[in-house]
Amino acid sequence: MINEQIRDKEIRLIGENGEQLGIMSVKEAMRLAGEAELDLVKIAPTAKPPVCKIIDYGKYRYELARKEKEARKKQKVVELKEIRLSPNIDVNDLNTKMNAAKKFLSKGDKVKITLRFRGREMAHMNASRHILDDFAENLSDVAVVEKPPKVEGRSIGMVLAEKKS
Numbered sequence: 001m002i003n004e005q006i007r008d009k010e011i012r013l014i015g016e017n018g019e020q021l022g023i024m025s026v027k028e029a030m031r032l033a034g035e036a037e038l039d040l041v042k043i044a045p046t047a048k049p050p051v052c053k054i055i056d057y058g059k060y061r062y063e064l065a066r067k068e069k070e071a072r073k074k075q076k077v078v079e080l081k082e083i084r085l086s087p088n089i090d091v092n093d094l095n096t097k098m099n100a101a102k103k104f105l106s107k108g109d110k111v112k113i114t115l116r117f118r119g120r121e122m123a124h125m126n127a128s129r130h131i132l133d134d135f136a137e138n139l140s141d142v143a144v145v146e147k148p149p150k151v152e153g154r155s156i157g158m159v160l161a162e163k164k165s
Contacts, residue, residue: 001041001042001045002039002040002041002042002057003030003033003039003040004030005042006026006040006042006050006052007026008026008049008050009025009026010023010024010025010026010049011023011024011025011026011029011042011049011050011051011052012047012049012050012051012052013029013032013052013053013054014043014051014052014053014054015032015053015054016036016038016053016054016055023049026040029052029054032054033054036054038054038055038056038057039054039055039056039057040052040053040054041053041054041055041057041060076108078108078109078110079109079110080109080110080111080112080159081101081104081109081110081111081112082111082112082113082114083097083100083101083104083111083112083113083114084114084116085097085113085114085115085116085131085132085135086115086116086117086118086121087115087117087121087124087127087128087131088121089131094131094134094135097135098135098138098139101113101135101139101143101160102139102142105139105142105143105160105161105162106142106162108162109162110146110159110160110161110162111143111159111160111161112157112158112159112160113132113135113136113157113158113159113160114155114156114157115128115129115131115132115149115155115156115157116154116155117154117155117156118154122154125151125156128156129149129156132149132156132158133149136158136160139160141163142162142163143160143161143162143163144160144161144162144163145158145159145160146159146160146161147159
């Protein structure tokens, strides 16, 4: 809230250089802000009495937007990469998939390993669970199991995340 939008009877006022000017009426604070050719901005509306500051509102909004943009730039978005396996996968193919998973994990992404079953393979779902266990065991030096293997319809899925050092 700025200037005329402030409807409180009394406020605690902070000057343009950060000095405490004390508790006063909104009219008096508006007069001081007008003399300085700046805006009266409510900073802490929940305080008793509410805290207002004499600042340039346009500059204040610009600074807030810049800080928000900096914060957004520094955060990393963790993606979920998926690797699909089949129950009759060969050893070399499994090693290739493990190398791909290591690459994804080293970039900081999470990896979802899905073991897909088709047709008659559905009858032997539990017999193929060892593939996921071996996959997790071979990657245990770089990854930790975030979500253990779970049956999801025609597939079994688990999620691996990078191991924190």
